[in-house]
Amino acid sequence: MSEIREYHTMFPDISSSTLEVIRHTVTERGLWRVGKEEGFDLIRDMYEKISSVYGFPTPSLIEDTYEYYFISGERIGLPKVSLVSSLHEYRHHMQKKGRLRFEDVEVDARGWSISAFHYALPEDFDSAWSKGRIWYLPPYSGG
Amino acid sequence: MPRGKEGPGWSEYVLPALRPTRAMAERELGFIVERAVANFLREHSPEYRRKDITGILIDEEPLGGGLVNYMVKVAFTEVVGEQV
Numbered sequence: 421m422s423e424i425r426e427y428h429t430m431f432p433d434i435s436s437s438t439l440e441v442i443r444h445t446v447t448e449r450g451l452w453r454v455g456k457e458e459g460f461d462l463i464r465d466m467y468e469k470i471s472s473v474y475g476f477p478t479p480s481l482i483e484d485t486y487e488y489y490f491i492s493g494e495r496i497g498l499p500k501v502s503l504v505s506s507l508h509e510y511r512h513h514m515q516k517k518g519r520l521r522f523e524d525v526e527v528d529a530r531g532w533s534i535s536a537f538h539y540a541l542p543e544d545f546d547s548a549w550s551k552g553r554i555w556y557l558p559p560y561s562g563g
Numbered sequence: 564m565p566r567g568k569e570g571p572g573w574s575e576y577v578l579p580a581l582r583p584t585r586a587m588a589e590r591e592l593g594f595i596v597e598r599a600v601a602n603f604l605r606e607h608s609p610e611y612r613r614k615d616i617t618g619i620l621i622d623e624e625p626l627g628g629g630l631v632n633y634m635v636k637v638a639f640t641e642v643v644g645e646q647v
Contacts, residue, residue: 423571423573425571452647485596486596486600486616486618486619487617487618487619488618488619489619490592491620491621491623492622492623500645502647503647504646505617505618509618524571525620526570526571526572526573526636527571529618537647552644553644553646553647555640555642555646
């Protein structure tokens with residue numbers, strides 16, 4: 421089974437509060453303009469705000485070699501600042517708390533994270549997709 | 564090495580280990596990740612390489628007697644550039 425899918429339309433009903441947190445993190449606070457250390461702090465803050473939307477404890481975030489989620493420790497590792505990757509790992513945290521729409525946890529996390537980017541920032545999403553900067557999507561088809 | 568499940572763009576590895584003490588937990592996690600990556604590369608190289616690993620999901624299952632099974636899903640795709 422191919423891992424390439426239309427992940428960006430799999431979650432059309434993500435809460436408006438979550439989408440607003442993502443928009444604010446990117447456009448107001450400048451996630452893609454700041455340095456690495458500040459970017460990690462912005463992602464931590466984003467995690468705290470999204471967690472408050474869903475009533476979850478906030479996972480910890482550290483810089484590490486690989487991108488990962490350690491379920492029992494509720495810890496996320498990221499090698500660099502990436503909106504989609506940070507949302508993908510956060511979705512694994514949501515899965516631990518019982519949020520799972522698609523049976524395959526990786527499909528579910530790809531769908532949620534890429535959909536969240538798509539619906540929060542549609543123009544940035546289109547631009548990133550057209551440049552091949554979102555993993556697992558098919559070739560850009562014009563939106 | 565026990566083989567876990569497979570899915571679209573991921574392979575799972577089951578890695579038995581001694582349950583680490585609290586002080587050793589972080590270091591142990593690093594070893595577990597590297598063992599999973601080594602297994603992945605043995606299976607999928609040269610089609611996929613280390614740069615194609617997009618994420619790792621680490622679960623654990625206590626076995627009793629101070630042992631634990633780490634279930635590690637390694638997700639991958641052909642990575643041609645950084646993700647936004």
